Amino acid sequence: MENRAPVRLVAPGLAVLLVLLSGCTGSTVQGRPGAAGVRDPYFPKAGNGGYQVEHYGLELDYDPARGVLDGTAVITARATQGLSSFNLDLSGLRVDSVRVQGEGARYNRTGNELTVRPAEDLEKGEVFSTEVRYSGRPKALSDPDGSKEGWITTSDGGAVAVGEPVGSMTWFPGNHHPSDKATYDITLTVPDGFEAVSNGELRSRTQRPGGRTAFAWHNPEPMASYLATAAIGPYKVSTGRTPSGVGVYTAVSPREAGASAEVLARVPEMVEWGAGRFGPYPFGTAGAIVVPPQALGYALETQTKPVYPGAPTEELVLHELAHQWFGDSVSPKSWKDMWLNEGFATYAEWLWAEEHGGPTAEERFRAFVDGDTSVDEAADSDWDAFPPAAPPGPDDISGNPVYYRGAMVLHRIRQEVGDAKFSALLRGWAADHRHGNASTADFTAYAEEKTGQSLKQVWDVWLYGEESPV
Numbered sequence: 123m124e125n126r127a128p129v130r131l132v133a134p135g136l137a138v139l140l141v142l143l144s145g146c147t148g149s150t151v152q153g154r155p156g157a158a159g160v161r162d163p164y165f166p167k168a169g170n171g172g173y174q175v176e177h178y179g180l181e182l183d184y185d186p187a188r189g190v191l192d193g194t195a196v197i198t199a200r201a202t203q204g205l206s207s208f209n210l211d212l213s214g215l216r217v218d219s220v221r222v223q224g225e226g227a228r229y230n231r232t233g234n235e236l237t238v239r240p241a242e243d244l245e246k247g248e249v250f251s252t253e254v255r256y257s258g259r260p261k262a263l264s265d266p267d268g269s270k271e272g273w274i275t276t277s278d279g280g281a282v283a284v285g286e287p288v289g290s291m292t293w294f295p296g297n298h299h300p301s302d303k304a305t306y307d308i309t310l311t312v313p314d315g316f317e318a319v320s321n322g323e324l325r326s327r328t329q330r331p332g333g334r335t336a337f338a339w340h341n342p343e344p345m346a347s348y349l350a351t352a353a354i355g356p357y358k359v360s361t362g363r364t365p366s367g368v369g370v371y372t373a374v375s376p377r378e379a380g381a382s383a384e385v386l387a388r389v390p391e392m393v394e395w396g397a398g399r400f401g402p403y404p405f406g407t408a409g410a411i412v413v414p415p416q417a418l419g420y421a422l423e424t425q426t427k428p429v430y431p432g433a434p435t436e437e438l439v440l441h442e443l444a445h446q447w448f449g450d451s452v453s454p455k456s457w458k459d460m461w462l463n464e465g466f467a468t469y470a471e472w473l474w475a476e477e478h479g480g481p482t483a484e485e486r487f488r489a490f491v492d493g494d495t496s497v498d499e500a501a502d503s504d505w506d507a508f509p510p511a512a513p514p515g516p517d518d519i520s521g522n523p524v525y526y527r528g529a530m531v532l533h534r535i536r537q538e539v540g541d542a543k544f545s546a547l548l549r550g551w552a553a554d555h556r557h558g559n560a561s562t563a564d565f566t567a568y569a570e571e572k573t574g575q576s577l578k579q580v581w582d583v584w585l586y587g588e589e590s591p592v
């Protein structure tokens with residue numbers, strides 16, 4: 123689809139002259155197209171090359187009755203090369219206009235790529251602003267493993283957005299790969315009677331004409347786009363604060379309120395426990411969003427406020443909270459590095475259990491090795507089917523070995539280096555890559571440097587070994 127951006131009204135001869143003149147004054151920029159993907163080994167078209175986003179400003183107006191979203195995305199980015207054009211990822215919806223640095227830009231769409239050609243090329247290092255106006259009915263996607271993600275309508279008449287690994291492109295245009303983190307301001311405008319919840323801190327709640335309310339959510343810390351969320355529904359909201367002052371905001375689907383109350387009351391305690399174990403909580407706010415259970419088949423560690431399909435268990439809340447350090451603050455460089463998220467969050471559950479009257483991590487580890495389901499139900503799962511650092515394909519990035527064998531990699535390190543060095547390693551890792559990105563190779567190098575021990579056997583057998591380690 124080509125847009126109706128104003129064509130520059132310059133005669134061809136004159137245009138040539140202008141180009142020559144500006145060449146003489148040195149103001150012409152020679153750009154080339156930015157890449158349509160960042161060559162992720164599992165999702166090669168995810169993300170885009172040639173720029174890094176600094177900030178997303180999303181103004182989203184949602185009409186739940188019609189399922190229609192009306193959006194304006196203002197994306198502030200820095201060019202990492204001279205750009206004649208660049209791509210944004212967007213799935214479905216209709217693009218109504220694109221402006222770059224305030225000027226109408228040409229654009230076209232193929233598949234999930236929105237290609238933008240600014241009126242003037244962008245210079246390497248230049249910070250530029252792109253405004254995309256768009257609208258339509260956002261649609262959920264099916265992942266390679268069959269689960270749903272993206273914009274999902276819920277049985278309460280609302281909707282919830284979850285984006286791991288690529289679903290965020292169903293509700294806003296962006297650089298949808300975890301290697302490009304940015305800050306966000308997300309304003310959701312919905313009819314009265316609906317709450318609208320997103321990541322970060324609620325800055326304002328403003329009445330708008332026509333019986334609508336605008337909820338302005340602010341995220342000053344960098345966020346990978348797969349962790350962005352929006353939840354619209356008749357939620358019951360509670361607010362509080364942890365002992366050390368982190369704001370807690372929970373939004374719970376009314377029918378799940380009774381069953382969620384006890385576990386959500388422990389969120390402040392869990393935040394403090396995580397800070398004690400992994401170092402300072404990485405964000406200004408914490409919380410939870412409990413959506414109607416039919417909406418999705420899994421929980422997600424959406425930044426500051428994980429999404430749960432119905433009332434969660436204590437282990438699940440602890441798992442998603444642990445992701446705030448491992449996944450959200452320290453984000454994977456590529457989708458191949460998923461065990462750095464899931465292995466760590468699973469191991470956090472083991473640590474929590476061992477400090478709260480459950481089995482020790484050593485007992486859990488042994489249960490997996492022996493297939494003893496009396497200690498851990500998952501112990502007879504296919505936890506050893508592939509190496510956690512090399513899932514066979516995109517449908518395996520959330521497979522059991524990524525979680526359980528990933529956790530066992532950490533336990534093997536602990537066996538080798540002892541509790542004190544192991545604790546320091548977890549804290550050091552979270553601190554070293556706070557609000558950044560890291561790969562498996564970054565971790566193995568860091569672990570050996572920090573502990574001063576060779577861990578080659580652990581990497582070879584547990585992390586990368588194709589054979590079952592037992």
Ligand code: TRP
Nearest residue numbers: 286287420421422423442519520
């Ligand atoms: N990250 C989620 C969790 O907390 C699980 C999950 C949902 C997932 N969608 C995914 C993991 C896609 C990898 C890829 O466990």
Ligand code: ZN
Nearest residue numbers: 441463464467
């Ligand atoms: Zn997880």
